[in-house]
Amino acid sequence: MRAALVLLALVCALVAAPDSARAQSPATILGLHSRSIGLGGAVSASVSDYSSVYYNPAGLANRTDLQLGFGPAIVIPSFKYSNFAGSRKGPTDPFMTNSFGAVVPIGGPLKKRVAFGIGALTPFPNLTTIRIRTPEEPSFVFSEDLLQTPIIAFGLAFRPSKYFTIGAGGQLIIQAEGEVRSSFNLSNATITGRDTALTINPVVAPIFGIQIVPVRFVRIGLFYRSEVKPDIKLPFKADAGIISIEAQFISNVLYSPPQMGGGIAFEFLDQFVLSADGVFVQTSKTPSPGVQLRVTPDALIAPIVTVDPNPGFSDTFQVHVGIEYKYNEDVRFRAGYMRRTTPVPEQAYDTSFLDESISAYSVGAGLTLKDPTEILEKPFTVDFHVQFQQMDSGTARRASPLHPIGDLKFNAWMLNFGFQGTVRF
Structure with missing residues (x-):
């Protein structure tokens, strides 16, 4: 009977649950605004466009004119791994993103x-893609699953003096909660009814920042992004006459860990701006990206609770360097570099989280143009970027030769290119 109840609960879950994947803030890997991407993300001290809402909200106070921006980008990802069963690919289809602010x-x-x-920042044509995996299934938990989730950020900045600005805002992420009710006819193994209700709630994660100008040619930026901790909860109830079950899916696939960091920007020779950022990410707080299933059958049988293993992620550090030539x-021409250490430990036992350190190389340019129609009184700008990210090749060596998945070899890369148009009023 116990096995039948578990099977029935899993059937209910498969019928009701969405296809889902782990995701953090997509701005972490894709970037926001072509200028910031072209500089390798090294912008916390110098940013002043709408991407300030993510990188450092204090930068908003550096603008005195109304700005509106919009830009598309094409993302071409490649995720591959292989084991004794052969080579396999992750979701490698190119897709588009739109950024605006x-x-x-x-x-x-x-x-x-x-x-x-x-x-x-919104992916297109799918507004969001979410997958739920078991920890044993090979997946690039900090790369492929970051890509197709929208982000909205906002901020407010204040300048108390010409040497100092402060700002605060937040990231807005969607949290989903719902309930599924199903009824079954065990005599002919058919579903006789299903009722699904889903509630979408926004979750706001605060962002704080400051910018300091100690001397004319030096800028310093500091920021903090709090953790994003929305849960996907999907309770369901199944009634098969003599058997009734209550169960609940709980997943933390949208979790994003706290980040804190800072940067500095030097202007020299009246033509160059050299910038560098360091970011500490508390990835060790990240829960397992798997799904917890709680099953409560009738009172005669003990409840069933699945617990995913502790992923054992470590904290990471990111280095961003950029240069802009006027x-x-x-x-203007730009170039940037980013290096991110991996938080994933050796995958020798139950889990198959695939990740290695990542390097990103960026180039970009910015053009300021006058409106030939003279509809716009002020010039407008068009920024371009191309970024290539390469994950170090990795190997997951299993402690036992009898491991069901076996040793894994993996690699990944991603190409991201696009432009951004900005008008001023």
């Missing part, structure tokens, strides 16, 4: 002191 300075007595900003007042 605005910076709105406040007028009146707070003119040139307060500004509000909002920014968003050819003239209307043309």
Whole structure:
């Protein structure tokens, strides 16, 4: 009877549950705004466009004119692994992202002191893709699953003096909760009814930042992004006449760990800006990306609770370096580099989390143009970026030669290119 109840519960879950994958903030891997991507993400000290809402909200106060921006990008990912059964690929189809946002300075007595900003990054054509995997299934938990989840961020900044700005805002992530009710006819093994209710709730994770200008040619930025901890909860009830079951799926696939860091930007020779950022990520707080299943059958049988193994992730550190060259007042060229250490320990036993350290190489350019139609009084800018990310080749060596999946070899890379248009009023 116990086996039948478990089987029935799993059938209910498979019928009801969404296809889901682990995801953190997509801005962590894809970036937000072509200028920031072109500089390798080394922008916490110098950012002032709408991507400030993610990188450092204090930068919003550096703008005194209304800005609106929009830009598409193409992402081409490749995730591959192999074992004794042969080679396999992850989701490698190219897809598009759209980023857009605005910076709105406040007028009146707070003119040139307060500004509000909002920014968003959305995948296209799928607004979001979520998968739920077991920890034993090979997956690139900190790469492939970051890609297709939307993000909305906002911020407010204040400039108390010309040497100092402060800002606060947050990331907005969607949390899903629902309930599924099913009824079964055991005599002919058919589902006689199903009722599904799903509630979407926003979850806000605060972001704080400051920017300091100790001397004219030096900028310093500090920021903190709190953890994003939305749960996907899917309770379901099954009634098969003499047997009734209550169960619940609980997944933390949308979790993003706390991040804190800072950076510095030097302007020299009136043409170059060299910037560097360091980011500490508390990846050790990340829960298992698997699913917890709680099954409560009738009172005669003990409840069943599945517990995923502790993933044992370690904290990570990211280094970002960027340089911008001002050819003239209307043309700028950029290059950047990022290195992220892996948080994933050796996968010798029950789990198959695939990850190694990642390097990212970026180039970009910015053009300032006048509107030939003279509809816009102020010039507009077009920024371009190309970024290539390469994961170090890795191997997961199992402690036992009888491991059901066996040793794994894996590698991954991603190409991201696009542009951003910005108008000012």
